[in-house]
Amino acid sequence: xxxxTRAAKTVNGIVIDDTFAExxxxxxxxxxxxxxxxxxARIAATVATGFGTxxxxxxxxxxxxxxxxxxxxxxxxxxxxxxxFGFSPDALVPxxxxxxxxxxxxxxxSACYSGLEAPAKLGLGKxxxxxxxxxxxxxxxxxxxxxxxxxMDGEFVIEEETGVTTDAVGGGNLLIVGNDRAxxxxxxxxxxxxxAKIDDVITPFPGGIVRSGSKVGSKYKGMFASSNDAFCxxxxxxxxxxxxxxxxxxxxxxxxxxxxxxxxDAMRAGLKAVTDxxxxxGVTRVTAGNYGGKLGQHHYHLKxxx
Amino acid sequence: MxxxxxxxxxxTAGPIGLAGVVPSKLAALSGYDIGALVIGAGKxxxxxxxxxxxxxxxxxxxxxxxxxxxxxxxxxxxxxGTIRLVGNAGAQAGRKMTGGTLEITGxxxxxxxxxxxxxxxxxxxNAGDNLGGLLPGDRFGMAGGTVVVDGNIGARAGEKMRxxxxxxxxxxxxxxxxxxxxxxxxxxxxxxxxxxxxxRRGTLIGPSVESLLPSFVDCGRHxxxxxRVISRYLKDTLGSRAPxxxxxxxxxxxxDMATIGRGEILLPA
Numbered sequence: 001x002x003x004x005t006r007a008a009k010t011v012n013g014i015v016i017d018d019t020f021a022e023x024x025x026x027x028x029x030x031x032x033x034x035x036x037x038x039x040x041a042r043i044a045a046t047v048a049t050g051f052g053t054x055x056x057x058x059x060x061x062x063x064x065x066x067x068x069x070x071x072x073x074x075x076x077x078x079x080x081x082x083x084x085f086g087f088s089p090d091a092l093v094p095x096x097x098x099x100x101x102x103x104x105x106x107x108x109x110s111a112c113y114s115g116l117e118a119p120a121k122l123g124l125g126k127x128x129x130x131x132x133x134x135x136x137x138x139x140x141x142x143x144x145x146x147x148x149x150x151x152m153d154g155e156f157v158i159e160e161e162t163g164v165t166t167d168a169v170g171g172g173n174l175l176i177v178g179n180d181r182a183x184x185x186x187x188x189x190x191x192x193x194x195x196a197k198i199d200d201v202i203t204p205f206p207g208g209i210v211r212s213g214s215k216v217g218s219k220y221k222g223m224f225a226s227s228n229d230a231f232c233x234x235x236x237x238x239x240x241x242x243x244x245x246x247x248x249x250x251x252x253x254x255x256x257x258x259x260x261x262x263x264x265d266a267m268r269a270g271l272k273a274v275t276d277x278x279x280x281x282g283v284t285r286v287t288a289g290n291y292g293g294k295l296g297q298h299h300y301h302l303k304x305x306x
Numbered sequence: 307m308x309x310x311x312x313x314x315x316x317x318t319a320g321p322i323g324l325a326g327v328v329p330s331k332l333a334a335l336s337g338y339d340i341g342a343l344v345i346g347a348g349k350x351x352x353x354x355x356x357x358x359x360x361x362x363x364x365x366x367x368x369x370x371x372x373x374x375x376x377x378x379x380x381x382x383x384x385x386x387g388t389i390r391l392v393g394n395a396g397a398q399a400g401r402k403m404t405g406g407t408l409e410i411t412g413x414x415x416x417x418x419x420x421x422x423x424x425x426x427x428x429x430x431x432n433a434g435d436n437l438g439g440l441l442p443g444d445r446f447g448m449a450g451g452t453v454v455v456d457g458n459i460g461a462r463a464g465e466k467m468r469x470x471x472x473x474x475x476x477x478x479x480x481x482x483x484x485x486x487x488x489x490x491x492x493x494x495x496x497x498x499x500x501x502x503x504x505x506r507r508g509t510l511i512g513p514s515v516e517s518l519l520p521s522f523v524d525c526g527r528h529x530x531x532x533x534r535v536i537s538r539y540l541k542d543t544l545g546s547r548a549p550x551x552x553x554x555x556x557x558x559x560x561x562d563m564a565t566i567g568r569g570e571i572l573l574p575a
Contacts, residue, residue, distance in 0.1 A: 034531075075534040111531050137507055137568050139490070139532055140450070140469045141539040148532050157531045 008303040013279040014286060016302050021173045022290035023298040026085045028168030028258045029092055029122050030115030033104055034079035044107035045080035048099045053205045056224050060095040061085040061170060061256050063202025074113045081115045083202045085256045089122055089164045097127040105131060111157040118163030125158035165258055169298050172255035172263035173289045174270050180282025181249040187274055187281050188251045194273035200262040201255055210252040213289060260298055268305040309363035314372040321376040321396050322346060322357060329368050329387030381408035384425060400427045423450040435460035438467045454547050464491050473549055483510050486569060490536060494549050505562045505569035513574055522561030527575040529555050
């Protein structure tokens with residue numbers, strides 16, 4: 001299929017393909033991390049969400065949803081809300097336990113609270129509290145129980161549970177195609193910034209951007225995903241390429257959200273940021289990744305998001 | 307339940323027990339059956355209609371107007387809805403409450419909120435001894451919910467209290483938090499003498515304490531995040547009735563070291 005027949009619309013000179021992003025149902029949870037300053041809340045949140053790009057290789061997809069003002073947090077200090085996505089609530093249990101235990105409990109001045117109201121619950125402080133070696137105490141306020149774990153700079157306060165949803169969506173995506181690699185990166189950064197303003201979503205890859213978009217499977221045993229050769233510009237001519245003759249690079253933005261609507265809103269915001277930039281940075285086309293619509297339950301058609 | 311007002315017909319000779327007179331129970335009864343409801347026990351039992359004139363009112367609050375009467379067990383077993391007592395309550399108001407709101411405009415007697423596990427109690431005046439305590443046969447005292455007393459409270463508040471929050475505008479009597487297992491008592495007017503005898507866990511907060519048991523120890527001056535969490539929670543749930551936030555740094559007095567010593571008295575540093 002040629003690019004011309006795929007085009008749904010052209011916006012500011014950028015071709016928007018008549019295709020869709022195919023995304024999958026996931027489980028997701030939210031956690032609020034606070035500290036004495038926003039600097040240290042950010043540090044704890046950044047470390048806790050590290051190595052969380054792809055659920056296949058990392059066990060979870062993680063990122064910072066947004067920063068919280070003191071009046072928005074349970075202890076009146078600056079905070080950051082992180083989101084963690086996995087295949088199931090059970091799969092999230094060890095991820096939350098290890099990430100909070102190793103990266104937040106250890107971070108100076110930190111505290112940790114539920115960041116998602118949901119009927120289903122997931123242990124948050126249930127495991128880290130045992131670090132207290134019997135000196136930990138609990139304080140129940142309303143429906144929430146808070147654990148106080150003695151640490152060397154005072155107490156680590158952590159709520160016992162947070163909410164978990166099985167209505168989350170992972171794998172919303174935009175593929176930005178162009179003929180100027182630096183300009184393409186700047187455009188993708190602008191799209192990630194726009195997506196960051198949407199609540200309940202994360203872009204889990206480095207800086208929110210993926211340069212190694214993948215296809216399912218591989219010629220090698222044990223590889224679940226491999227190079228998306230149809231979108232690799234250096235393979236154009238040697239494989240059944242999806243790229244036009246002038247394409248120099250493709251960058252992908254992957255979006256996970258607590259709801260399907262939040263993913264759609266994030267894709268819409270990202271797409272608008274790309275098209276608002278026009279072609280001056282070398283962007284020629286926006287498309288999306290899918291598997292023919294047979295694997296993922298959620299389909300986000302680009303033409304519906306313009 | 308539609309609104310209901312119970313108005314005392316005449317001063318009573320002795321105490322009247324109102325156990326089980328709660329909105330969820332009355333909602334299922336006709337006006338006649340409400341009047342025929344037996345209150346009290348044994349030879350002292352009477353019907354609700356014998357003692358009160360009963361009228362339907364707007365709203366969904368059960369209002370009891372009983373100036374001059376000694377009403378025990380007001381709001382006992384309250385699980386939902388609101389009871390408003392205009393006047394003073396006798397003993398055991400809000401006993402074994404699991405939900406809803408009990409508002410008493412005057413004073414409350416002893417054993418207010420004993421065995422309470424949920425809901426909110428608001429007292430306009432003072433409360434007697436053993437607030438949140440336990441009766442013979444009970445394993446624990448108060449185990450949940452929130453009590454706010456605008457005045458002072460009597461001795462041994464929070465005995466064997468396990469969970470829940472008590473906010474006192476005035477002072478506590480002697481022995482607050484005796485044998486306490488958990489929960490919080492926050493006395494804005496100060497903590498009375500010798501609190502926390504054999505206290506295992508739990509928190510007493512106040513601007514001062516009259517005297518300490520020798521088995522309590524000074525743990526130093528700290529910026530405790532949990533105090534901020536408690537303040538924020540009370541502000542969110544009680545609004546203007548919440549206590550004024552403690553200063554950033556508090557002095558932690560730990561005890562009772564005669565037992566496991568996980569309890570604490572928090573004072574301004």
